[in-house]
Amino acid sequence: MSVGSALPHESAALHVTGHALYTDDLVHRTRGALHAHPVCSPHAHARVTRLDPTPALEVAGVVRVLTAADVPGVNDAGVKGDEPLFPDEVMFVGHAVCWVLGETPEAARLGAAAVEVDYESLPSVVALTEAIEVGSFQGGRPVVGRGDTERALAEAAHVFSGTTEMAGQEHFYLETHAALALVDEGGQVFVQSSTQHPSETQEIVAHVLGLHNHAVTVQCLRMGGGFGGKEMQPHGFAAVAALGATLTGRPVRLRLTRTQDMTMTGKRHGFHAQWRVGFDDAGRLQALEATLTSDGGWSLDLSEPVLARALCHVDNAYWIPHVLLHGRVARTHKTSQTAFRGFGGPQGMLVVEDVLGRCAPLLGIDPIELRRRNFYVAGQTTPYGQPVRHPERVLRAWEQVISTGEVARRSAEVAAFNASHAHARRGLAMTPVKFGISFNFTAFNQAGALVHVYKDGSVLINHGGTEMGQGLHTKMLQVAATSLGVPLGRVRLAPTRTDKVPNTSATAASSGADLNGGAVKDACEQIRHRLVDLDRGRGLPWEELVREAYFTRVQLWAAGFYRTEGIHWDSTVMQGHPFKYFAYGVAATEVEVDGFTGAYRTRRVDVVHDVGDSLSPLVDLGQVEGGFVQGAGWLTLEDLRWDESDGPGRGRLTTQTASTYKLPSLGELPGELNVAFLDRAHEDGVVFGSKAVGEPPLMLALSVREALRQAAAAFGPPGTSVDLASPATPEAVFWALERARGSRDHHLVEGLPGVVPDRPDPAAPRLHPRSEQVAPVHVPSEV
């Protein structure tokens, strides 16, 4: 049985020897490729008043400059019509106004420097708070509501209000964006792209070129990391390469440098939240009112669905009887923020964990107990109307972590340590995760696969998902081998291409294995059924059976299809049953904070995570651990800074290199990291009883932030409530512990009216189902 075996990544031997190929490695196997380099705006917001490419053409080795005039189709790189590929109004520092093609990267770079562009500077909005002040918003403003928050707050025993701000996060996939385009025989455009969404890359390339989709093929061999950053962002780069290839007749390679990638492409949304919360005397949540504003950057991109998911995760694992959640997307002159592992879920959850972490000391209830007391129980529904199935799994995971993580003993040790050390404090915190699985937008929850059995009995599978390191291909090989009943070595997987499986969804929303696994299994079962019928109980060996099938004209290949059943969603009212199921997890984290500097170490982490019946335990373990560390990076270390001054650098990302934007390194690995999968976790109706695992573990890292909060509070008197900035860098922790030492001011307002969240504007547009749809189809006039 292959499914359930702990196998290494299917490309591991290629990875470690340098033999695995990524998009940009192909340029060394492609004769005569040209190299593309952007001309980027130095302004946060400006009108292009003159663009003269002729000086670039005088640079040795420059072949062509691509401008808006060259676009035969639609000059737009997005799906909403708000992202001109070659803009005449630049909307952020780094916005590309044109691209230079050169014989060498050096020629293209020098050519780009020679292009003359005049700008007329326009007013800009940079900080999220600035956008809120001046009312700079874009897109729909959804509201999730249940009950009567106003009355419930008025009747609650304890009411607190405050604001919570959190920064975004740079994906920092190690492989920057890359595309290599060429024109094949018969005018067929072939684009190799580092993309999580080949079908959408294909569609955008086609509409930019004015071609039907069938004239464009996109292939993704594998990505050097994606994390959501290659869901929507690769399209424009692929289109530029494809446009260059069609105009010059030569292959065109486009690869961003790290600084280009960081300054030109979208990131996780930073969020701002205003909230009021009511508790009863026992600390049970009575009501939560909140306005969440995300920093969408210059265009909508995926900001609306990200916001929708954020609102759908403010409850996390907690029952809140009365809820009013209001969301809006700020428009700022920054990169267009986009999908990033968790897709708004982490930001939504951070709000409620921040609320609980800050209020627990004021309620006089231990944070671990406060959280547990508020867990969903069977029969309750989320604020958006979906019954919470298996809520007991959170409690089971919680109790398992308390037991295997020796939380009681260690909490006592933490207290003893804190009582006996003058300059250091420890904190031990636990947080739960409940994460909804499926695309909110129902139509995306479908997938296709193509499975071939060749006459020699070997099997080749194609499916619509892309491999970015998450182990999807490993799982698909296992699903195919098990479904066909053949050894794993008999099955091979071919790279993802749009001419093999059409109309695919992004490999996103953690859904890759659920959807594509369903489709691969369907295709394999079709073949298997035919072969079983043919065998008629003789028990022929596989090779013989396959040979006989061919000679008796039994079809040895099949197209598989899968759609997730039982889900529905109405985004105009933000109600429905958008998720097939919830993935659950619990983490306990212990940290130690140095009182002199605010520097800290994560001493120990214990995780119990619900992956259903694991398809591939080593892969799933990697997703849990990697997600946790990436989440910890977002919450503690990774510090996006933008120049918000009125100086000449306004709008510039000041952390645009690896030397200024720091990811977790091996030194941030917790001293002890124990991960267990929740047992008895079979999930009905999902491929082999498994659960999605890509995103949910990232949010386990909220326990790190809460542990830091508790450690900082321990520098003050008992009952100190700490307001901790996010990311909780050493500096942020230092200021938090200084405040804790200095006073009992807790930065929360007690009682009503308090901080009143900005109210939904009844006239504001709601989300529209189209918010999450792909582009209006551009049909070329004639073919």
Add this chain to the structure above:
Amino acid sequence: MSDPHVTVNGQDRPLAGLPAHTSALDLVRGLGLTGAKEGCAEGECGACAVLVLRPHGDDSRWTPVNACLVPAVALDGQEVLTAEGLGTPDDLHPVQSELAERGGSQCGYCTPGFVCSMAGEYYRPDRPEGFDLHALSGNLCRCTGYRPIRDAADALGPPPGSDALAQRQQRSAPGPVPTRTDGFVRPLDLAEALALLGEHPDATVLAGATDLGVEVNLRGRRPTYVVAIDRLPELRELSTGDPIEIGAALTLSEVEATLGAEVPLLDEVWPQFASPLIRNGATIGGNLGTASPIGDLAPALLALDASVVLVSSRGEREVPLSGYFTGYRETARRPGELVRSVRVPRPLPGLTAFHKVAKRRYDDISSIAVGFGLDVVDGTVVRARIGLGGVAATPIRALATEAALEGRAWARDTVEAASEVLRGEGTPIDDQRASAAYRSAMLGNALRRLWAETTGGSR
């Protein structure tokens, strides 16, 4: 003089015709060895790491470096290994099989770089303490969270005696060769180097390229005439007499290995200074030559009262480090002069410490760095030297704080008063690394922390 060439994975490869700014990474990728990747082009992520055979006494060592920073022509005559040269998918190297089997690769993009860093440590002889995980602090992985990489490293035993790469280390590395291409010269002795610099006063001096490589890659710098000095024998000597004299062209890794625990303050600096991939390239002279206001070595050397020996065709002179830095990235070094060595006088201060404050524990640029060198005799501070980085346009001495300590009892109230003075030293600024207020607070707390640590007051 033969045309420049380099041995890559055992195959001889020509270097002729490459401009001086072409990196070793572009070279190997151009050969179709695409395992080494560009992740950041500034020596921060390690995805480009390759192994270079470097001299080590009479033996040699496979030494991992960032190929994105090293100019290809600087490797003339040397031996280079990439991940492809260590093993193949059908015949994995032990480092590769441990990583592969334990889930040490997910997207795989950083993996060949990790393989090279890990192999460098694997081949370090005499490591009874096991695998030093610091060897991997210059490699970033965005997928795994590092636990399986750590486990793979911990699982590695010593290489078998039959291992050809281990055996290769028992013979000497190729010596320097006199490279001369269009725009790049490697002289073989100091006199020749100084003569070249005399003729070309605006020449770019190349040592480990860990600074120049960043300028080339990120800021488009294209030096027209490069003089490589990193293998000059006169600049590669180290004496532990009085003074301790450290040759400018020794890499920080070489200084670390040769000095051992001889200078406890420097021993405290090394693990906090960038990453092994950088320390394997960066030289002590280069660190002072580029005169970063932050560079972590300068605050420590200031605390040790070090001086710099400058040499030119007109002779040598010794400049105290406290007078060496003259402005933002400016020094007392004149055109045509080279840093020959760094001198550290004996006796060394009795009480030393290096406090670095940064966002990340390892391989991060300091928000501030403080080097302490105190002599406490019979409970009185008789001499204080405090070097600061990150709080002014140059590394500086905390002169007012030194005065507030000297002649006073090493006691809590002295420390408190001096900490308040230290807090006001320099002119710290707000930037993306830290606020000015935090930098000042950290200055003050550095001395308090030293007091707490040295008096057992940490409990």
